[in-house]
Amino acid sequence: MANRMGMCPNIGNCSVANSRTQVPLTEEENAACPECGRLLITVAAPGGKSMGGGRGKLAAAAALLLLAGGAAAYFGGLVGTREQASPVAVAASASQPAPQPMPRPAAPATPPAVSQPQSAPVQSAPARSEPAPPSQPSKPADGAAPAAAPAAAPAPAPEAPVILRISGSNTIGAKFGPTLVERFLASEGYSVVGRRSPVADELIITATRDGKQVAVTVAAHGSATAFSDLEQGKTDIGMASRPISAAEVNRLKTLGDMTSPSNENVVALDGLAVVVHRSNPLAALSTAQIRDLFNGKATDWSQVGGRAGPVHLFARDHNSGTFDTFQALVLGKTPLSDKAQRFEDSRELANAVAADPNGIGFIGLPYIGPTKALAVAEKDANPLLPTVFTVSTEDYPLSRRLFLYVPTTSINPLVLNFIEFALSPAGQGIAAEVGFVPLTIDSDIVTSVPETAPAYFGGKHPAGTAESARAER
Structure with missing residues (x-):
């Protein structure tokens, strides 16, 4: 029994364990480390001969695994707080596969304004900025992800959720439509931030309310696209400078009767x-x-x-x-x-x-x-x-x-609000402002009637007299 050797497993807390020093075991059944008092693990006899045949080999292997695992756990934790890992930790980690980083979810691609499948897509969460890596990063193991860049890039501004999509006629969408949208948003309590055009004849109008930013898209590629976009669910409101055709009415019948007053709105x-x-x-x-x-x-x-x-x-x-x-x-x-x-x-x-x-x-x-x-x-x-x-x-x-065409099946409450605004005196004023003819009829107010006018117009000359005849001429 006097030729048995043992090693302390208390790596990180005991210099005997850290140096992997082999301690001669006494005849006691449970020998302790002379420094920390932890029970020693039997590893080998002097001269490198294993103890106990096959069982001795298994015991030695188990001890080495425990020591290696403990070293990896302890010194792996130190890597996060120290600039360089200790030789013991590097030696222990070399016997195990390099840990793979957790996969980061891919950032969602920003969808084009005119092809939003939903009327109000969920706003993506801002990307979290990562801490800068150590000044002397260690070389990643084979198969590990490459080290991060020295400085983290600023998080991109999140895309504003689209609350309303309008598409169709260029005649309406070039000037009338965008102006209607901006004044409508203002009437709803929003502050308009501005316009941007990602592609020709398309606008994204952004606005804020209560600290939240939203967007409305206007795509003006022609009246025919109003009906194809409605059919494909790509728009909430279709702009058209002509009445809908019979073929288009048939194609859109699942959205309601597009010739009914609730679906077809003359806007100017x-x-x-x-x-x-x-x-x-x-x-x-x-x-x-x-x-x-x-x-x-x-x-x-x-x-x-x-x-x-x-x-x-x-x-x-x-x-x-x-x-x-x-x-x-x-x-x-x-x-x-x-x-x-x-x-x-x-x-x-x-x-x-x-x-x-x-x-x-x-x-x-x-x-x-x-x-x-x-x-x-x-x-x-x-x-x-x-x-x-x-x-x-x-x-x-x-x-x-x-015309502005809307589906009966629309669940976006802003659709009806927008149509009502477009037909209101404010909306019709915009129609006149951009050069169209509004649906309202203005009449001049006559404040006084000339005395020479016939009596039935409020004048002083009875109808049928020579004076009234001259006035009528």
Whole structure:
């Protein structure tokens, strides 16, 4: 029994254990460490011979595992507080696989504004900043994740949740729609932060209330996209510069009857202005002449009473409700000339016409700006210019209505609130402000009646007298 050796397992708290010193065992059954008093573990006899045959080998192996495990646990904890690990900890950890870091959840990708599947996506939590690594980090073991960068990057600002999505007509969505959104948000108690455009003809309008930021998206890619987006659940409100077609009504029947007053809302009136360069001497054209120009039958201005020169055509694209209205009211069953240059944006079309003395195009009233609008005559009627009066009475041949379409099945409470705001005096004031014709009728208030007016108008001359006849003349 005197040739047995033992080792103290109290690594980290005892110098005998830390130095892995082997202590000769006495004949006592339970020998203790001379420094800390912990029971010693039998490991081997002097000279490296194992004790007890197979059982001695197992005991020695078990002791070494315990010692290695204790060293790894103790000195592994020290690595987090010391710049360099001790040789004992490194030796102990070398016999075990390198620990793998916990996987960090991937940050969710920011979805495009126009294709939000939900009307109010959950705001992502801000990323936590990580502490800087030690000044002399140890080299990671094989298979371990690479060390973090010396300085943690600032956490990105979280995406504001989208509370309302509007898409469709560029005629409405270029100016009228965004202005409606901003004033509507203000009426709901929000402070508008601003607009940003991630892609052409799309806006994200952000606002805050009670310290929380929200967003409303406006995508203006044409009236046809209003109905496709409603069908696919990509929008809450569809903007259209033409009535919904029978085929579209059938496609959207699961959302309700889109021609009913609860789904189809006329939000303003507009006139389709036929515009030319300001130097063009023409003042008026008939709908037949306009048709001949745009279907390619007439290719020179002299064929419609203008000065000689080739006709350059500018038209809205195939998704546009403006083009659909022009097709219905002017072209009829004849196709648009393939020589026409197409535009998704009314403002770009107006600028193109304004830069071309031989150009002609068609746009909504708010976009006439740098061009000259022609008076339009239908058949033998007198030509009329597109004015607030001629459009509001719908006497102008190319008058049209502007629509907001909503599904009956919508569960977003802001949808109905927005429609009510658009139809309110405040909303109709915005329609007039941006150049459309509001649905409201303004009347001049007469404060006094001239004395020369007939009596039935409040004047002093009885009806039928010579004085009243002269007044009526």
